[in-house]
Amino acid sequence: MTAAFTVILPHKRNPGNNAALAIALSCLQDNTASDFKLIMDAATDAPLYERINRMVEQADTDICVYMASDIFVAPAWDIPMLAIYESRFFVTNIIVEPGAIAMHGMNIHKDFGRKPETFNRAAFEAWSQGDAQALDVRGEGWPCSYMFSRDAWLAHGGLETNLYSPDGFTEADTNLWNRWKAAGNEIVRAQSYCYHLQRWSDEYEQTKVGR
Numbered sequence: 001m002t003a004a005f006t007v008i009l010p011h012k013r014n015p016g017n018n019a020a021l022a023i024a025l026s027c028l029q030d031n032t033a034s035d036f037k038l039i040m041d042a043a044t045d046a047p048l049y050e051r052i053n054r055m056v057e058q059a060d061t062d063i064c065v066y067m068a069s070d071i072f073v074a075p076a077w078d079i080p081m082l083a084i085y086e087s088r089f090f091v092t093n094i095i096v097e098p099g100a101i102a103m104h105g106m107n108i109h110k111d112f113g114r115k116p117e118t119f120n121r122a123a124f125e126a127w128s129q130g131d132a133q134a135l136d137v138r139g140e141g142w143p144c145s146y147m148f149s150r151d152a153w154l155a156h157g158g159l160e161t162n163l164y165s166p167d168g169f170t171e172a173d174t175n176l177w178n179r180w181k182a183a184g185n186e187i188v189r190a191q192s193y194c195y196h197l198q199r200w201s202d203e204y205e206q207t208k209v210g211r
Contacts, residue, residue, distance in 0.1 A: 004034035004082060005063035005147065008055045011042040012069070012201040019116035020200050021069040027121070028067075034082065036059060047153045049159040049172045056158060059150050067145045070200035072119065073094075074128035074193035076123075081190040087149040088185045090177065092141030093192035094132070096124070100198045100211060107134065112195055114211045119195070122172045128193040141189040143173040144196075156180055167202070 007028065011021050021042075028038070039055045056064055063085065065078075081091045097103050098111040110127070115118035156179050163170035177187060199205045 001035045002063050003037045004078070005040055005065050006037040006051060006059040006061045006150075008059065008064050008067060009040040009068045010039060010048055010051045010055070011040060013042050013044045014201070014203050014206075016116070016203060016206040017069060017201045020197055021071055023116055023119060023121070024067070024069050027072045027074075031125075032078050033076045034078050036065075036078070047161065048168055049161045049163075049170070053158040053161065056150055056153060057088065057121050062150050063147060064150045064153070065147045066125075066143075068201075069196040071145055072121065072124070072195045073145075074132075074195070075125055077192045077194065080192040084188055084190055085147055087152050089148075090143075090180060090185070090187045091147040092096055092143070092189045093145060093194055094135060094137060094189065095142050095144075095194055095196050096128075097196045097198050100208075101205070103198075106139050106141050106189075107189045107196070108132075113197075115197065115200070115206065119197070122199075124195050132193055133191065134193075138190055139188045139192050140177075140187040143177060145194055146187075152185075156183065 039058055041051045041055055081093060087092050095107040096110050097107050099109050099116045100114045112124040159172040159176055163172055
């Protein structure tokens with residue numbers, strides 16, 4: 001079968017984050033209903049946004065999904081996103097987080113574990129197929145993960161690479177989303193679920209009390 005989309009997965013290599021990546025890949029393999037392609041860039045220390053742009057350019061499917069290596073997808077996560085996808089949409093999903101650090105206002109606070117070894121995958125997956133289905137999906141959501149048209153995304157300039165932030169996470173995502181909406185496009189959210197460990201790629205974050 002033809003791949004429905006390409007997963008774009010930048011990974012920051014360190015022992016703690018490598019453990020998260022193993023779970024992320026297992027969840028992608030087990031919980032993705034559609035055939036898909038995967039482009040992954042694994043680097044110890046390299047600029048994030050340049051890597052994402054390069055991987056999107058390499059994709060040969062029109063639909064791409066930007067993902068992170070500390071995000072774990074729920075069963076059949078792709079089906080609701082594909083159901084509402086149009087090339088004029090960025091399609092987000094519902095991100096569930098443990099609250100280890102400050103959360104985006106539209107993400108859901110529910111603690112299924114704060115590091116790879118304590119992630120309760122069975123409990124998260126059961127919740128995502130049960131009580132979670134009653135959650136309100138209105139609003140834009142958070143810019144990881146999200147589904148988009150490769151060609152449209154590139155036509156809007158991709159992610160800026162000339163911005164600076166000490167932790168490497170700049171306003172590039174927000175700026176792209178603003179350009180997207182200013183051009184008359186939309187950001188919509190699907191009844192699809194992912195669990196996020198929250199900045200687990202950062203080795204300092206991994207050592208904090210409460211993790």
